[in-house]
Amino acid sequence: QVHLQQSGPGLVKPSETLSLTCAISGDSVSSNSAAWYWIRQSPSRGLEWLGRTYYRSKWYNQYAVSVMSRITINPDTSKNQFSLQLRSVTPEDTAVYYCVRDASWGLEALDIWGQGTMVTVSS
Protein backbone atom coordinates (compact mmCIF):
# COMPACT_ATOMS: atom_id res chain seq x y z
CA GLN A 1 0.00 0.00 0.00
CA VAL A 2 1.41 3.35 -1.04
CA HIS A 3 1.55 6.15 1.51
CA LEU A 4 2.85 9.71 1.31
CA GLN A 5 3.85 11.45 4.53
CA GLN A 6 4.40 15.19 4.43
CA SER A 7 6.52 17.22 6.81
CA GLY A 8 7.55 20.85 7.13
CA PRO A 9 6.68 24.09 8.89
CA GLY A 10 3.19 25.52 8.87
CA LEU A 11 4.29 29.14 9.20
CA VAL A 12 6.67 30.97 6.88
CA LYS A 13 7.60 34.65 6.90
CA PRO A 14 7.10 36.81 3.80
CA SER A 15 10.11 36.82 1.45
CA GLU A 16 11.46 33.59 2.95
CA THR A 17 11.48 30.07 1.51
CA LEU A 18 8.73 27.51 2.00
CA SER A 19 10.20 24.00 2.32
CA LEU A 20 8.20 20.77 2.47
CA THR A 21 9.19 17.12 2.22
CA CYS A 22 7.15 14.12 1.13
CA ALA A 23 8.32 10.67 2.25
CA ILE A 24 7.19 7.77 0.10
CA SER A 25 6.42 4.26 1.33
CA GLY A 26 5.23 1.40 -0.85
CA ASP A 27 6.64 2.87 -4.07
CA SER A 28 9.87 4.42 -5.29
CA VAL A 29 10.61 8.02 -6.20
CA SER A 30 12.77 6.50 -8.96
CA SER A 31 9.89 4.51 -10.43
CA ASN A 32 9.91 4.44 -14.22
CA SER A 33 6.12 4.64 -14.37
CA ALA A 34 5.18 7.20 -11.71
CA ALA A 35 5.49 10.96 -11.39
CA TRP A 36 5.51 12.94 -8.17
CA TYR A 37 3.60 16.18 -7.89
CA TRP A 38 3.10 19.14 -5.61
CA ILE A 39 -0.37 20.68 -5.67
CA ARG A 40 -1.79 23.40 -3.45
CA GLN A 41 -5.31 24.47 -2.54
CA SER A 42 -6.57 27.80 -1.29
CA PRO A 43 -9.98 29.47 -1.19
CA SER A 44 -8.82 32.19 -3.58
CA ARG A 45 -6.94 30.06 -6.14
CA GLY A 46 -8.62 26.66 -5.78
CA LEU A 47 -6.55 23.61 -6.66
CA GLU A 48 -3.32 24.57 -8.40
CA TRP A 49 -0.69 22.28 -9.87
CA LEU A 50 2.79 23.53 -8.95
CA GLY A 51 5.21 21.04 -10.42
CA ARG A 52 6.37 17.47 -10.74
CA THR A 53 9.47 15.31 -10.84
CA TYR A 54 9.91 11.91 -12.46
CA TYR A 55 12.60 9.48 -13.56
CA ARG A 56 12.79 8.07 -17.07
CA SER A 57 16.42 7.02 -17.41
CA LYS A 58 17.21 10.50 -16.11
CA TRP A 59 15.43 12.99 -13.88
CA TYR A 60 12.92 15.47 -15.23
CA ASN A 61 11.31 18.44 -13.48
CA GLN A 62 8.41 20.45 -14.81
CA TYR A 63 6.90 23.53 -13.19
CA ALA A 64 3.80 25.65 -13.50
CA VAL A 65 4.39 28.94 -15.27
CA SER A 66 2.88 30.83 -12.34
CA VAL A 67 5.68 29.75 -9.96
CA MET A 68 8.46 28.74 -12.36
CA SER A 69 10.86 31.47 -11.26
CA ARG A 70 10.54 30.57 -7.57
CA ILE A 71 10.13 26.79 -7.33
CA THR A 72 12.42 23.79 -7.05
CA ILE A 73 11.34 20.16 -6.66
CA ASN A 74 14.09 17.72 -5.77
CA PRO A 75 14.00 13.94 -5.53
CA ASP A 76 16.08 12.26 -2.82
CA THR A 77 16.66 8.64 -3.75
CA SER A 78 18.61 7.85 -0.59
CA LYS A 79 15.57 8.64 1.55
CA ASN A 80 12.90 7.80 -1.04
CA GLN A 81 11.31 11.20 -0.81
CA PHE A 82 10.93 14.42 -2.73
CA SER A 83 10.82 18.03 -1.64
CA LEU A 84 9.33 21.37 -2.52
CA GLN A 85 11.05 24.70 -2.15
CA LEU A 86 9.14 27.88 -2.95
CA ARG A 87 11.20 31.02 -2.61
CA SER A 88 10.23 34.62 -1.91
CA VAL A 89 6.80 33.73 -0.59
CA THR A 90 3.99 36.24 -0.10
CA PRO A 91 0.65 35.95 1.70
CA GLU A 92 -0.80 34.76 -1.65
CA ASP A 93 1.17 31.54 -1.18
CA THR A 94 -0.87 30.70 1.91
CA ALA A 95 -2.55 27.38 1.11
CA VAL A 96 -2.80 23.70 1.91
CA TYR A 97 0.05 21.96 0.10
CA TYR A 98 -0.25 18.35 -1.04
CA CYS A 99 2.27 15.90 -2.43
CA VAL A 100 0.66 13.52 -4.90
CA ARG A 101 1.51 10.41 -6.93
CA ASP A 102 0.57 9.99 -10.58
CA ALA A 103 1.00 6.29 -11.36
CA SER A 104 -0.75 6.42 -14.71
CA TRP A 105 1.87 8.20 -16.80
CA GLY A 106 0.17 10.35 -19.38
CA LEU A 107 -3.28 10.23 -17.82
CA GLU A 108 -2.81 12.43 -14.74
CA ALA A 109 -4.59 9.88 -12.54
CA LEU A 110 -3.49 11.40 -9.25
CA ASP A 111 -4.26 8.39 -7.11
CA ILE A 112 -2.31 8.86 -3.87
CA TRP A 113 -2.28 12.13 -1.90
CA GLY A 114 -0.37 13.15 1.17
CA GLN A 115 -2.25 14.34 4.22
CA GLY A 116 -1.77 18.01 3.31
CA THR A 117 0.17 20.75 5.09
CA MET A 118 -1.48 24.07 5.86
CA VAL A 119 1.16 26.72 5.23
CA THR A 120 0.52 30.27 6.34
CA VAL A 121 2.70 33.10 5.09
CA SER A 122 2.74 35.77 7.75
CA SER A 123 5.17 37.82 9.78
Add this chain to the structure above:
Amino acid sequence: QSALTQPPSVSGSPGQSVTISCTGTSSDVASYDRVAWFQQSPGTAPKLIIYEVSNRPSGVPNRFSGSKSGNTASLTISGLQAEDEADYYCSSYRRSSTFNVIFGGGTKLAVL
Protein backbone atom coordinates in the same frame (compact mmCIF):
# COMPACT_ATOMS: atom_id res chain seq x y z
CA GLN B 1 -11.49 32.23 -11.96
CA SER B 2 -10.68 28.54 -12.45
CA ALA B 3 -9.47 27.17 -15.75
CA LEU B 4 -12.30 24.60 -15.93
CA THR B 5 -15.88 25.67 -15.23
CA GLN B 6 -18.07 23.71 -12.82
CA PRO B 7 -21.41 24.63 -11.25
CA PRO B 8 -20.90 25.84 -7.66
CA SER B 9 -23.49 23.45 -6.26
CA VAL B 10 -25.84 20.62 -7.10
CA SER B 11 -28.25 18.67 -4.96
CA GLY B 12 -30.29 15.51 -5.00
CA SER B 13 -32.25 13.19 -2.80
CA PRO B 14 -31.08 9.76 -1.71
CA GLY B 15 -31.52 7.25 -4.52
CA GLN B 16 -31.61 9.91 -7.24
CA SER B 17 -28.94 10.66 -9.85
CA VAL B 18 -27.01 13.89 -10.27
CA THR B 19 -24.65 15.06 -12.97
CA ILE B 20 -21.83 17.57 -12.53
CA SER B 21 -20.43 19.29 -15.60
CA CYS B 22 -16.89 20.46 -16.27
CA THR B 23 -16.43 22.79 -19.22
CA GLY B 24 -13.06 23.47 -20.80
CA THR B 25 -11.68 24.47 -24.16
CA SER B 26 -10.12 23.05 -27.31
CA SER B 27 -6.76 23.14 -25.55
CA ASP B 28 -7.77 20.72 -22.84
CA VAL B 29 -11.03 18.77 -22.37
CA ALA B 30 -12.02 18.77 -26.04
CA SER B 31 -8.67 17.48 -27.28
CA TYR B 32 -7.52 15.00 -24.65
CA ASP B 33 -9.03 12.10 -22.75
CA ARG B 34 -6.98 13.11 -19.74
CA VAL B 35 -9.89 14.19 -17.55
CA ALA B 36 -10.11 13.11 -13.93
CA TRP B 37 -12.58 13.64 -11.10
CA PHE B 38 -11.89 13.93 -7.39
CA GLN B 39 -14.09 13.76 -4.31
CA GLN B 40 -13.12 15.83 -1.28
CA SER B 41 -14.73 15.74 2.14
CA PRO B 42 -14.03 18.54 4.64
CA GLY B 43 -10.56 18.45 6.12
CA THR B 44 -9.33 15.64 3.89
CA ALA B 45 -7.26 15.37 0.73
CA PRO B 46 -8.98 14.91 -2.62
CA LYS B 47 -9.68 11.31 -3.61
CA LEU B 48 -9.46 10.12 -7.20
CA ILE B 49 -12.78 8.65 -8.38
CA ILE B 50 -12.52 8.83 -12.18
CA TYR B 51 -9.53 9.04 -14.55
CA GLU B 52 -9.14 9.03 -18.32
CA VAL B 53 -12.70 10.43 -18.65
CA SER B 54 -14.53 7.29 -17.55
CA ASN B 55 -12.25 4.83 -15.75
CA ARG B 56 -12.77 4.05 -12.07
CA PRO B 57 -9.88 3.17 -9.78
CA SER B 58 -10.21 -0.02 -7.83
CA GLY B 59 -12.58 0.36 -4.90
CA VAL B 60 -14.67 3.20 -6.33
CA PRO B 61 -18.35 2.17 -6.57
CA ASN B 62 -19.82 1.83 -10.05
CA ARG B 63 -22.42 4.42 -9.03
CA PHE B 64 -19.79 6.91 -10.16
CA SER B 65 -19.41 7.28 -13.91
CA GLY B 66 -17.74 9.76 -16.23
CA SER B 67 -18.23 10.86 -19.80
CA LYS B 68 -17.22 13.59 -22.23
CA SER B 69 -18.80 15.39 -25.15
CA GLY B 70 -16.89 18.09 -26.96
CA ASN B 71 -15.35 20.47 -24.45
CA THR B 72 -17.54 19.32 -21.54
CA ALA B 73 -16.84 16.39 -19.25
CA SER B 74 -19.47 15.07 -16.87
CA LEU B 75 -19.56 13.10 -13.64
CA THR B 76 -22.76 11.22 -12.88
CA ILE B 77 -23.53 9.78 -9.46
CA SER B 78 -26.44 7.40 -9.46
CA GLY B 79 -28.26 5.99 -6.45
CA LEU B 80 -27.20 8.94 -4.31
CA GLN B 81 -26.19 8.14 -0.76
CA ALA B 82 -25.71 10.48 2.19
CA GLU B 83 -21.99 9.67 2.20
CA ASP B 84 -21.67 11.15 -1.31
CA GLU B 85 -22.11 14.64 0.11
CA ALA B 86 -18.77 16.30 -0.63
CA ASP B 87 -16.97 18.66 -2.99
CA TYR B 88 -16.16 17.35 -6.46
CA TYR B 89 -13.37 18.63 -8.70
CA CYS B 90 -12.46 17.91 -12.28
CA SER B 91 -8.99 18.17 -13.79
CA SER B 92 -7.53 18.01 -17.27
CA TYR B 93 -4.25 18.15 -19.07
CA ARG B 94 -3.93 21.42 -20.95
CA ARG B 95 -1.74 21.87 -24.01
CA SER B 96 0.69 24.73 -23.55
CA SER B 97 4.39 25.57 -23.89
CA THR B 98 5.05 23.35 -20.91
CA PHE B 99 3.30 20.52 -19.10
CA ASN B 100 0.17 21.77 -17.35
CA VAL B 101 -2.67 20.28 -15.32
CA ILE B 102 -5.69 22.45 -14.62
CA PHE B 103 -8.60 22.08 -12.22
CA GLY B 104 -12.19 23.13 -11.98
CA GLY B 105 -13.43 25.38 -9.20
CA GLY B 106 -15.31 22.57 -7.51
CA THR B 107 -18.96 21.63 -7.05
CA LYS B 108 -20.56 21.11 -3.67
CA LEU B 109 -22.97 18.20 -3.70
CA ALA B 110 -25.75 18.29 -1.14
CA VAL B 111 -27.74 15.13 -0.48
CA LEU B 112 -31.07 16.38 0.79
